[in-house]
Amino acid sequence: MADRARGNARDIPNHPASIPGNTRVGATAEVGESGFPDLKELRAVLKEVDTAPVERALTGPAGGVGRKPYPRGPIIRAYLSLPFLSIADISALRRELMNNPAFRAACGFTTSVPSRPTFSRVFGQLDKMPERMDRRHEQAVRKLREHRSDLGKEVAVDSTMVKTNSNPRRKPISDVEASWGKQHDVRESKGWRWVYGYKAHTATCANYDTPLAVIVTSGSESDMNYLVPLVEKLQLRPEVVIADRGYDSANNNEWLHRRGIAPVIHKKRPPKGYHTREWGRGRTYYSTKGTPLCECKHERPYLGTDPETGERVYGPVTDCERGGKFEGLSLCEVEVRVIPESDIRLFGGAVRRDSPEFKMKYNKRWSAERVFSRWKDHNVLESHSFRGLSSVRLLLQLYAIADVAAKIAEVKATGTLPVAA
Numbered sequence: 001m002a003d004r005a006r007g008n009a010r011d012i013p014n015h016p017a018s019i020p021g022n023t024r025v026g027a028t029a030e031v032g033e034s035g036f037p038d039l040k041e042l043r044a045v046l047k048e049v050d051t052a053p054v055e056r057a058l059t060g061p062a063g064g065v066g067r068k069p070y071p072r073g074p075i076i077r078a079y080l081s082l083p084f085l086s087i088a089d090i091s092a093l094r095r096e097l098m099n100n101p102a103f104r105a106a107c108g109f110t111t112s113v114p115s116r117p118t119f120s121r122v123f124g125q126l127d128k129m130p131e132r133m134d135r136r137h138e139q140a141v142r143k144l145r146e147h148r149s150d151l152g153k154e155v156a157v158d159s160t161m162v163k164t165n166s167n168p169r170r171k172p173i174s175d176v177e178a179s180w181g182k183q184h185d186v187r188e189s190k191g192w193r194w195v196y197g198y199k200a201h202t203a204t205c206a207n208y209d210t211p212l213a214v215i216v217t218s219g220s221e222s223d224m225n226y227l228v229p230l231v232e233k234l235q236l237r238p239e240v241v242i243a244d245r246g247y248d249s250a251n252n253n254e255w256l257h258r259r260g261i262a263p264v265i266h267k268k269r270p271p272k273g274y275h276t277r278e279w280g281r282g283r284t285y286y287s288t289k290g291t292p293l294c295e296c297k298h299e300r301p302y303l304g305t306d307p308e309t310g311e312r313v314y315g316p317v318t319d320c321e322r323g324g325k326f327e328g329l330s331l332c333e334v335e336v337r338v339i340p341e342s343d344i345r346l347f348g349g350a351v352r353r354d355s356p357e358f359k360m361k362y363n364k365r366w367s368a369e370r371v372f373s374r375w376k377d378h379n380v381l382e383s384h385s386f387r388g389l390s391s392v393r394l395l396l397q398l399y400a401i402a403d404v405a406a407k408i409a410e411v412k413a414t415g416t417l418p419v420a421a
């Protein structure tokens with residue numbers, strides 16, 4: 001690459017060879033407050049994405065004989081740099097490339113920066129090959145797994161809204177594929193707000209805060225229906241899948257359990273504060289966490305799991321106000337057994353719902369939130385210049401690929417990859 005760049009030197013004003021690779025030129029650049037990223041770091045990240053299969057799939061311009069094809073690889077790498085620049089806008093990206101020869105060189109441009117229509121055309125071509133972009137994401141995940149074999153063992157599933165760059169109140173609506181969805185937001189008194197746009201359903205590695213699979217839909221789609229497709233998209237079967245109560249359904253819990261995956265999904269709180277199950281002439285009560293309660297709604301102590309049957313044994317509650325009421329024997333004072341398979345959603349699968357382990361694993365759901373907050377910091381969720389499902393999907397794919405590539409570069413450079421808190 002360096003030799004080729006030198007060969008074309010006279011065509012290029014401010015030739016990159018004259019500028020040390022690691023020079024910070026952020027002071028003059030139109031980028032976010034964080035300034036321009038470390039170019040050495042950016043190079044290391046871009047190196048980890050194999051763009052060749054996508055480059056080959058792109059078709060050149062319908063130009064005449066002798067017309068030079070536009071540089072596909074550099075344009076794709078420029079798009080992959082968007083999160084590092086915290087700009088999600090093609091014009092701003094081009095401006096940055098033109099003002100910043102070192103950045104241009106990092107992307108691999110050896111001639112002048114292609115026109116805005118060329119950039120848009122490449123984006124338009126890429127957004128028509130979502131499967132091919134997914135393969136690039138998967139390839140990066142595989143590469144990271146070579147360094148961290150436990151990547152994706154514990155997976156957090158969550159979603160975030162991605163605003164579309166279109167005013168929904170203006171008629172006619174310019175982005176008809178977008179729709180209103182709720183965005184969780186602690187700053188709002190009700191805890192959420194409406195956002196017009198798309199939803200990025202995401203599976204992240206709960207230990208390394210890395211996006212492993214992303215599905216983008218219109219904003220009004222329910223989270224519930226995307227847990228299974230996300231897990232199916234993963235290349236390896238995780239041991240645990242963690243999700244909040246927006247994903248709480250018998251189907252989601254049982255589907256995971258049948259595949260040998262422990263569901264750690266928050267349960268919707270029952271109206272009375274406990275669950276009731278009818279059986280024959282009796283009825284039993286369970287806490288929100290699936291712990292059997294005694295007749296007076298005290299939690300029974302967990303004694304252990306029968307290794308033969310898998311039944312979970314809970315002990316009596318002594319000193320109850322109802323103790324000794326029924327013919328010398330209170331139902332509070334008997335031992336009860338729970339068959340998890342009878343209600344995975346209530347009792348949990350391999351990880352018991354009322355165990356400390358469940359609570360510990362459930363806390364790892366913040367991993368998805370941390371990935372989203374990174375995307376938000378990089379201006380993709382709230383402000384970008386794209387509209388339409390395929391464009392927003394490509395934008396999220398680029399961000400996810402860059403995220404994984406950054407982790408690969410980090411583990412290669414430092415030999416470590418911090419485990420999420």
Ligand SMILES: [Zn+2]
Nearest residue numbers: 294296320332
């Ligand atoms: Zn009792």
